[in-house]
Amino acid sequence: MIGAGMGAMAAAARLAVAGHRVTVYERSATFGGAVGAFERDGFAFDTGPGLLHVPAVYRDLFLKTGKEPLDGRVTMGQVDPASRHLFADGTDVSLPNASRGGVVAALDAALGAGAGERWGTFLGRARDAWDRSRRPLLEEPLWPNWQVLGREPYPALRQRRMLRTRQARTLAEVGAWELADPRLATLLDACALAYGLDPRHAPASAALLPYMEQTFGSWYVQGGMRALARAVYERCLERKVEFVFGAEVAGVVEKDGRAAGLELAGGPDGGRVVDADQVVAGAGTSGLGGLRPWQEGDVRPGAEEAPGRFTVLLALRGARPDGTAHRTVVHSPDTAAEAAAVFGGALAERPTVTVLRPDDLTTRPDDVHEAVTLTATVAPSGGPFGLDWTDGALRERCAETLVAAARPVIPDIRERLLWREILTPAETGRVHPPALAGDGGRYLRPSNSTRLPGLYLVGGWAHPGGGLAHAGMSGALVAGLIVEGEDFRGSQ
Template sequence: MAAAARLAVAGHGVTVFERDETYGGAVRRFERDGFRFDTGPGLLPLPAVYRDLFIKTGKQPLEDCVELVQVDPAVRHLFADGTRVDVPNASRAGTVEAVEAALGGGTGERWAQFLNRAREAWDRARRPLLEEPLWEDWRVLGERDPYPALRRSGLLRKRPPTFAEAMRHELADPRLIALVESSVLAYGLDPRTTPASAAVLPYMEQAFGTWYVRGGVRELARAVYERCVQRRVGFEFGKEVVRIVEKDGRAAGVELADGTVHEAAHVVAGADPQPLTDHPLHTPGQDAVLDTARVRPGRRTVLLALRGAREDGAAHRTVVHAPDRKAELDALAGGFGPGVTPTVTVLRPDDPALRPDDGHESVVLSAVGQEAGDPGDFTDRMVTAAERAVPGLRERLLWHEVRQHGPVPHPALAGGDARFLYPSNTTRLPGLHQVGGWSHPGGGLPHAGMSGALVAGLIVEGPDFRGSQ
């Protein structure tokens, strides 16, 4: 939809064919008995991407279409030893103070120094990995990890360190390491095999803040959809595209499941278009990158309808850390067996739109991974972990719903031999482009939105387009 709105403003006639009966992709909502839940992303980082979209596509700015609220604290971290850290929203000094007060031992200063290095990695990687089309020599981004890790003797002198190696060396305190690694783990990435450039993930949150869309993030999807409609973008729901039509060596339209064909000068795919054509779409090596990304563990979401009001002082977002970090990371690939508890994120928005009345509360739990045995047992372990963040949770529980999702695409990362990049927005079939989390610059609401801006630029300005300014 971000690409559609921009292309319509540039003068193109645009039609969106959507397999499902509604817009928004993974940004969905579940409703029951007066309760509402976001089943996709629950928070909006880096809202500047959508502010830019609304400025470029109409007179109403984003804040006139949705209500954005800064979440404060940005996140509460609960550790197995009982330690609690409340991280202020977009406050470097406040976070340094909070970390030192909770963890002591110079952790605040180590956090500050880490942020300095993470900012340097962000400055180096921001443009090629967020604001520009993927370079033709994209493998170079895999060879150069922009994170300026502190060097030590031995193995780390011979190769760039992984994220886990760098954090263990630089942060020392296991709780501070877990705090930082939670931003990586949220995408199903194992810090032990992820490049140190993943430091940009916690940096973005710290530097640009965390925002909530009043009414739920589904309201952002509604606003983008309405902007598309205002720009005369057509929508065809319940229409599955089964084939990319090719003519004279380029994409010339789409064929739907009912056999109808719609011609077009350009085709933009919001999912991997490779199954829809026999034409090889990616440069050698990029298909392998995409396949590697998709074998990561999925995400489980548990929607909780609770009786009783949200207590004073409750945090919007709480990360309840696993008691055994190594066991959790080992289970990412093979499944969570009995006794292994995942890190659980608890979202408790104080939003009347999400509950039937002030005597109830809607809560969303999420964790990365899947059970090795009974599915109900994994859900139960998630609820048990969440009890540390939600007083009296089991006694208040009216009902719950479980959603199992596939792998969550992460933002593109430099380093790691290019295994953490995604296929470019252009394909080897002229006229066919791709957007969304499984293409450059990767997953997350801001990055998916930026992919729309990149594709619109490539179509409007041509192959010489060098990215946003």
């Protein structure tokens, strides 16, 4: 197996339980992929996702791979409110966790009568899209006739526009035409941007993303998401999965028309070939040695469209105030301009900034300090539509923009600052969006099985796309394909 990301480890644990001998080769020094951590002076921060929105994925993994459930290994609970939102016009609203009625009431109170009802009705249409696409999109291997998922599952309203009847095709159009309040449209656009999607072009089916969050809730693991990664890693070890860290894979070995092993690169093992009956690639195309595992007519990766994430880790003196929201989103006054910058290789003047302030003693040295994380979706590192994130001046300018945006949330942020650490897409890579139906299949990801028998793809760049929950789903799909072969019809 190539890579020790969350999807690869989810597949490894399931395969080991099914009787396979599994060895994972990871080029870095640790497990977890994008689910990383940074520690200094008693402070600890997640450097990847800060919340989990579909915990059932990892609960199922632990149920299928051992007796001890996930909740016996980590302390996990819903954050409430799920999120606080500050809009450019000064509107401030906190949305309760996993309560559609509560969200409707909160939006009505903050945005005016009718706003909550429009959002609730929109979520009802998003639920219809979920029911239509959930299983083939998330729980089954990508069909050979994947083109059927190119049909738009979101039942957009028919509206009179420019002298003719039209339906919203993009998420931005859903927000502008159906929600009828620029703040609700901003709420929707910001959700898409957080997942690495351009709301101006993402299909209307991206409505599934806020639906999933508000239906299944926002969950935090004590110790951060890194604690979840550690729990999955330890479950792999318990099932006798072997890990080889610092081992870069140069390519996949083909023999008799199928994948037959790996060739290692660099170090004392450089050039050594490791035999294997099956190969699972969880590190994108970098470990395939130039091999392209798809053929004409297959879904191709859309990595060139994926943005990055800019993160500022703040060590603050002073206690976290009682009643502080775990997650606050400070919205851009113009998400269309922000998206144009992010996907056009520029720095947004006023980006959407997420402020994470966990109530977790393990993240700080004591009760009179606080660990805060600021994040924004930004252009990726390098490439025709990227930025040079190794430029120190650019890094500092972007960090200052995020800190300034966070001042309405933490007014004394500069006075309390002990130190800060900056992470850019140059260090953390790209944000791989989840797969979406609609738009002719443009937002699907490559199938987990490939044109080369014995070679499988797992993780954010493969079906069903990126995100912590989706990675766990990809691991279940790959394990099912290997264990059950052509008879596998999807997760149960």
